[in-house]
Structures are given as structure tokens and as C-alpha cells.
Amino acid sequence: MxxxxxxxxxxxxxxxxxxxxVFPALAQDDPAPSVAAFDQTLVNWHNLDPVQDQIQGTGVNRAYKELLTNKKPKKTVVVAVIDSGIDITHEDLKGKIWTNQKEIAGNGQDDDQNGYVDDVHGWGFLGNAQGENIRYETYEYVRLLRKLAPTYQNISSIKEVPLAQQPEYKTYxxxxxxxxxxxxxxxxxxxxxxxxxxxxxxxxxxxxxxxxxxxxxxxxxxxxxxxxxxxxxxxxxxxxxxxxxxxxxxxxxxxxxxxxxxxxxLNLEFNPRAIIADNPESITDTKYGNSDVVGPRPTHGTPVSGLIAGLRGNNLGIDGIAEDVQIMALRAVPEGDERDKDIALAIRYAVDNGANIINMSFGKTFSPQKSFVDEAVKYAESKNVLLVHAAGNEATDNDKVTHYPTRVLNDGSQIKTWIEVGASSRMLGKDLVGVFSNYGKQTVDLFAPGVNIVSLAPENKYAKMDGTSFSSPVVSGVAALVWSHYPELTAAELKEVLLKSATVYPKEMALYPNLESETRKKAKFSDLSSTGGIVNAYNALLLAEKMVKQKNSKS
Structure with a gap:
């Protein structure tokens, strides 16, 4: 031939x-049965110290060695991971999964009367009582187009649309x-x-x-x-x-x-929500979901959880960041765009069931029921809960392109207990910022390791991955570590500690993603987030100690 x-x-x-x-890398490479399969310089680099190790990690190992050797945590911190599902039986998460002590597993009863039957480790908002689960979803703009097209597809000019409907027509x-x-x-x-x-x-x-x-x-x-x-x-x-x-x-x-x-x-005819049979546009229609927190796609939530809580020092897999921590599993993110209603209810579940921190490694470009999420994050703020969100992987300036969910509410006010996180790499220089990472001087607070990250994969495996999805749990892990030792801090004060203690690089130049051109642009790293820094656990613990002493002296 x-x-x-x-x-x-x-x-x-x-x-x-x-x-x-070269075909683009997807969220993570094929899993391996051991971290020995990876370049060993990448395993646990997120825990290394920029000063002692010359690697732009978070100083976690240094913090344990120099600051926490003889110090016992004062509090177990619960981190709710709103994600795709979590392999709660993973060998490197043993003993780290939150358990609802008021619920009796498998008896088909809502023992604690919280509205969720058998929610022993959290809840799955992507399924029904028969155990059927959604894996794939359309994107939000596909759902919006499907809804709005019958009304507007034959209209040729905005002049034909009544004034009250013009915003909806523009959305169409x-x-x-x-x-x-x-x-x-x-x-x-x-x-x-x-x-x-x-x-x-x-x-x-x-x-x-x-x-x-x-x-x-x-x-x-x-x-x-x-x-x-x-x-x-x-x-x-x-x-x-x-x-x-x-x-x-x-x-x-x-x-x-x-x-x-x-x-x-992108299929306008695809509607997996039918198996749930709820009204996604009604926040009061809450009788859906199931207790399956693993689901058909735990490939995203498992590595996120591993970075926060992976067992340290067990000579197995990776070292997570926080030791005295419990992961509450909330499955609300399909392959495709999550629903605002599911996210809002997951946030409320987390708050009502004792979560201190909520990790949100998801996002989208349209949010038709944003008011549901606004009310939920306001509720979380009022209950002293820290919200940590991934800035996104679209290589865009979040100051110019809104990435939902966002701390900015419809009324213009902002959530004060919200941290927005971009992705950084191991080494200083032009590649310090992840080539995919969103950024924003006003909208992104700081960066955290999110390039060539080794973490957990389902079925006791491990994988290497990229994404702000993995930078966010690094910050959640550092927050949990600090809060477990300094529970006297409020969520707003904890955020202040993390931002003020970030490792800053005032002279460092880095290339940043630029969708308008195939070439990346050069900028000061300090101009790509409000702090110009990378989260640092060692510095954060020192500052927390100082802040708590000041609080105590005033009381």
C-alpha cells in the first residue's frame, strides 16, 4: 500500500x-499504582520551601519540622470538597473521611432529620434514590440556548423585543x-x-x-x-x-x-437531568440526590482531597498538607457544567453539617441561577466558613472575563471569606505561572502549586496533573493546617493571614497566558494577583501566632 x-x-x-x-494533556495522566512511576522531583514538591529547598512550594514540610514538632492541634478542621466524587476508601485517605455521627449507615432513614437519608460521609447531588447517577452534562450555555431559542430564534433585531426581556435576549x-x-x-x-x-x-x-x-x-x-x-x-x-x-x-x-x-x-438534545426529575430552577425542590459520594467519576475529587488530607509520613503515596483534618464529600460536579442549584445546596449542606472550609475546584462562564449561589455563599460567610475557589484554566484575565462562581454578588457586595487561587509551577522564571491558569490583579488573591502535581487517583492509584483545580486544595490544606492550630481566628482573619503571609516576588517576571495571541506575554508576577504571591504555610503559621497573641492581649 x-x-x-x-x-x-x-x-x-x-x-x-x-x-x-502534540495532543493537549487532559486534566491528568494515566494513573499508576505507585508514585515511584513519576519523576521523583515532582512528588510532594508542593510541600517544599522556596527558601530552604529553592522550589516554589508552600513551606509545609518546613512548618512541621521547625514550628509544629511538639505542638498538638487544638481542633480537627472539616473541609467540604464539592467536586465530582471522591474515592473515600483510598489507602492514602484512611481515617481522613468525615463521618456523620448522627446517621446510621444503610438503614434507609434520615436519622438526624437533616433532610438527607443515609448521608454518612456527605451527599451526592447528581443522582436519584434508585442509585442512578449523572456523569456527563451539557455546558450551561447549551442549556440556556435550548431554553431561550424557542422564544428568540426568529427575532432579527433587539427592537422587536420588549424592554423587560432585552437582557434575556442579549443572553440568548x-x-x-x-x-x-x-x-x-x-x-x-x-x-x-x-x-x-x-x-x-x-x-x-x-x-x-x-x-x-x-x-x-x-x-x-x-x-x-x-x-x-x-x-x-x-x-x-x-x-x-x-x-x-x-x-x-x-x-x-x-x-x-x-x-x-x-x-x-455540546448536544442540544442531551438532557441527563431527567433521571433526577427535579426542577433545576427551583431552589426549594430539594428532595433529590443519594448517599453515593463516589459516583461514576471520582477522578477529580480524589486528587483534590489527597492534596488536602493525604496521610503524611506513611511511606505511601503523597504527603497531604493538613493532619488534623476531615474531608466531607459532596458530589455536585459532572463532566460538563455544574448546576447552580446543586452548588448552592452543597454549600448549605456543608455549612449546616459542620464544615469549616469549602473547597470549590470548579467553574463556568454562565450562571443563570447565580442568586441561589449568592445566598448560599452569604450564608457560609455568616457562619464563619472559609470558601476557597479555583480561578479557572481558560488562560483569561478574570478581571475582564467573569468566571463563576464568584465572590462578587449580584448586588455588588463581596464575600469577605473567599479566596481565589491561580496555579503556579516549581521554578522561578518565565514558566512560574501555569500556561493554562487564569489570573487577575483584582479578582485572583494568590497562586499555589498547580503544575505537574502528583496526587491520588481512584482505586489506590496515583496520577500527575495540572490545573487550578489542584491549586485550590493546596490553599484549603494550608488553611486547615493553620486553623487546626489557631482556631481562635475567624474565617476572615484566616484569609488575611494567608494573603499577608504569601511569598511575594516583586521583581520576578513571568509569562502569562494570552488568548488573544499564540505568544504568551511577559508581566510582573506581582501584577497577576492581588498579593503577587504564592501561599506559604510556614509564614502563615508565624503570622497566625502573632495575630492570636494580639487578639488575646486585647481581650
Whole structure:
């Protein structure tokens, strides 16, 4: 079989133009049974100290060694993780999962009368009483477009719309524009991948025929030497792709990722909410969900929880940040956009059932029931709960592009117990800011390790990952560590401690993400968040000690 060289070059060029000559890494790499599978310089780097270790971590190990050796925590801190689900049986979370002592497991009764049956370790807001669960969801703009299109799709001018409905019409236009842009992008990607796959199969067949086996290795391909130019073309093509970081496995994973976007996230006909049978636009319709806190997709909530509470010093897996901590599992984030109602109810559940900190590693670009979330976060603030939120991975300036949920309420006021977190990397220099991380001088408070992070994966495995999703629990973990030793602090004071004690880099220049151009721009790291710093546990504990002494002297 001849493989036209021009076709190979043309397909490769279209892949380059599509932006995935090396296929983009998804949230995390394939899990491994042990952290020994990873570059050991990456394991637990988030705990290292910028001064002693010259790694831009959080100073957690230094804090334990120099400040906490003979100090016992005064309080067990409960951190609610609102996420995709958590593998609560993971070996590195043993003894760290919150248990509702007032509930009797498996008896089908709401023993504590809190409105949730058998909520022993938390609650799943993505399922029904029969145990059916949602894994995939559409994006919020798809849901909005589906709802608004019947009313506005035949209108050609805003002048035709009554004044009271004009804001809704503008939302319709924006969702339609966003949907059409994303749909076109993923359809083009799917077509390019199909063309690439056609060539890939041809190449594989040629090499298999030459090697007389389909089970060949990369080394087998490298050793090929033959006067048959067709075979050598196939060899060169495959080796060039591997040199760019592409493997057959990564290609197939990205192809599946693209298909999922089109079949689930961007599908106007897809409505998984039907299994719950609630009204997502009614905050009083609360009789839904189940006690399954693991769910069909614990791949995101498990590493988040591991960074906060992974067992320290057990020679197993990673070292989490806080020792005297319990993880409350709240499953409310599907693959796709979460519902405002689920998030609002999860926040209220966390507050009412004793959570001190709520970690929120999720976000989206539209929030039609924002008022539900506003009321919930105001309630959390009033109950002295700290809210920690990931800034997002869209490579945008959050000062210009709103990323929901947000501490800014519809009435313009702000939640004072909210921390917004961007993602940073191990080393100083141009790559200090994660290439994907959102930022914002006014809207992002600080950065935390979120690049090349090793944490837990379901089924007693471990994985390497990137994302502000993993920076947020680093801050939640540091907050829990500090609060367990200084429970006298209010949530607002704890936030002040974390922000004022961050490691600052006033002269450090870094490249920051820029969607308007393919090249990243250079800026002072101090201009990308309000503190210009990275969270630091060692400094935070010192400042907390000082603040508590000052409080005590005044009382």
C-alpha cells in the first residue's frame, strides 16, 4: 500500500494549525499504582520551601519540622470538597473521611432529620434514590440556548423585543454565539482527527506488514532499515509524531475527548437531568440526590482531597498538607457544567453539617441561577466558613472575563471569606505561572502549586496533573493546617493571614497566558494577583501566632 507523502504532510500541517501537533494533556495522566512511576522531583514538591529547598512550594514540610514538632492541634478542621466524587476508601485517605455521627449507615432513614437519608460521609447531588447517577452534562450555555431559542430564534433585531426581556435576549445572543463557536471548533477538530487517524492506520498497516506483526514496539520501528521507500516514509512519519510527544494512546484519548464534547457537552438534545426529575430552577425542590459520594467519576475529587488530607509520613503515596483534618464529600460536579442549584445546596449542606472550609475546584462562564449561589455563599460567610475557589484554566484575565462562581454578588457586595487561587509551577522564571491558569490583579488573591502535581487517583492509584483545580486544595490544606492550630481566628482573619503571609516576588517576571495571541506575554508576577504571591504555610503559621497573641492581649 502506498502512502502519499503529500497527504501525510498535509494532514500533519492541519494538525499543527489546529493546535495539537502534540495532543493537549487532559486534566491528568494515566494513573499508576505507585508514585515511584513519576519523576521523583515532582512528588510532594508542593510541600517544599522556596527558601530552604529553592522550589516554589508552600513551606509545609518546613512548618512541621521547625514550628509544629511538639505542638498538638487544638481542633480537627472539616473541609467540604464539592467536586465530582471522591474515592473515600483510598489507602492514602484512611481515617481522613468525615463521618456523620448522627446517621446510621444503610438503614434507609434520615436519622438526624437533616433532610438527607443515609448521608454518612456527605451527599451526592447528581443522582436519584434508585442509585442512578449523572456523569456527563451539557455546558450551561447549551442549556440556556435550548431554553431561550424557542422564544428568540426568529427575532432579527433587539427592537422587536420588549424592554423587560432585552437582557434575556442579549443572553440568548451570547449563548448562541458561544455555542456556534465551540461547535465549529470541535467539529473541525473531529474532522482533522479523522483524517489523521486514516493516515495513522495506513502507517500502522505498512509497518505491521513489514515487521510481520501488529504487536511492534517503538524500538522495533526505530530499527527498521529497508530500501522500500514506502516503509521508510511510514517509519519517519511515526517517529516524527512520537518526537513531538504524540502516542497512539494520547491520540485515541483526545479523539474520545472530542467525541464526548460533541455527543454530550455540546448536544442540544442531551438532557441527563431527567433521571433526577427535579426542577433545576427551583431552589426549594430539594428532595433529590443519594448517599453515593463516589459516583461514576471520582477522578477529580480524589486528587483534590489527597492534596488536602493525604496521610503524611506513611511511606505511601503523597504527603497531604493538613493532619488534623476531615474531608466531607459532596458530589455536585459532572463532566460538563455544574448546576447552580446543586452548588448552592452543597454549600448549605456543608455549612449546616459542620464544615469549616469549602473547597470549590470548579467553574463556568454562565450562571443563570447565580442568586441561589449568592445566598448560599452569604450564608457560609455568616457562619464563619472559609470558601476557597479555583480561578479557572481558560488562560483569561478574570478581571475582564467573569468566571463563576464568584465572590462578587449580584448586588455588588463581596464575600469577605473567599479566596481565589491561580496555579503556579516549581521554578522561578518565565514558566512560574501555569500556561493554562487564569489570573487577575483584582479578582485572583494568590497562586499555589498547580503544575505537574502528583496526587491520588481512584482505586489506590496515583496520577500527575495540572490545573487550578489542584491549586485550590493546596490553599484549603494550608488553611486547615493553620486553623487546626489557631482556631481562635475567624474565617476572615484566616484569609488575611494567608494573603499577608504569601511569598511575594516583586521583581520576578513571568509569562502569562494570552488568548488573544499564540505568544504568551511577559508581566510582573506581582501584577497577576492581588498579593503577587504564592501561599506559604510556614509564614502563615508565624503570622497566625502573632495575630492570636494580639487578639488575646486585647481581650
Amino acid at each position: 502506498n502512502i502519499p507523502i503529500r497527504k501525510i504532510q498535509r494532514t500533519s500541517a492541519s494538525l499543527l494549525l489546529a493546535g495539537f501537533s 445572543l451570547l449563548t448562541k454565539q458561544t455555542y456556534e463557536k465551540e461547535l465549529a471548533k470541535y467539529q473541525q477538530t473531529q474532522q482533522t482527527l479523522a483524517a489523521f487517524e486514516k493516515v495513522l492506520i495506513q502507517v500502522q498497516n505498512v509497518l505491521a506488514s513489514h515487521l510481520k506483526t501488529k504487536e511492534y514496539t517503538l524500538q522495533d520501528v526505530q530499527r527498521i532499515s529497508t530500501p522500500d521507500q514506502n516503509v521508510m516514509n511510514a517509519r519517519a512519519w511515526l517517529l516524527e509524531k512520537y518526537s513531538r510527544g504524540l502516542t497512539v494512546e494520547s491520540f485515541l484519548k483526545y479523539k474520545e475527548h472530542t467525541d464526548t464534547f460533541l455527543e454530550k457537552h
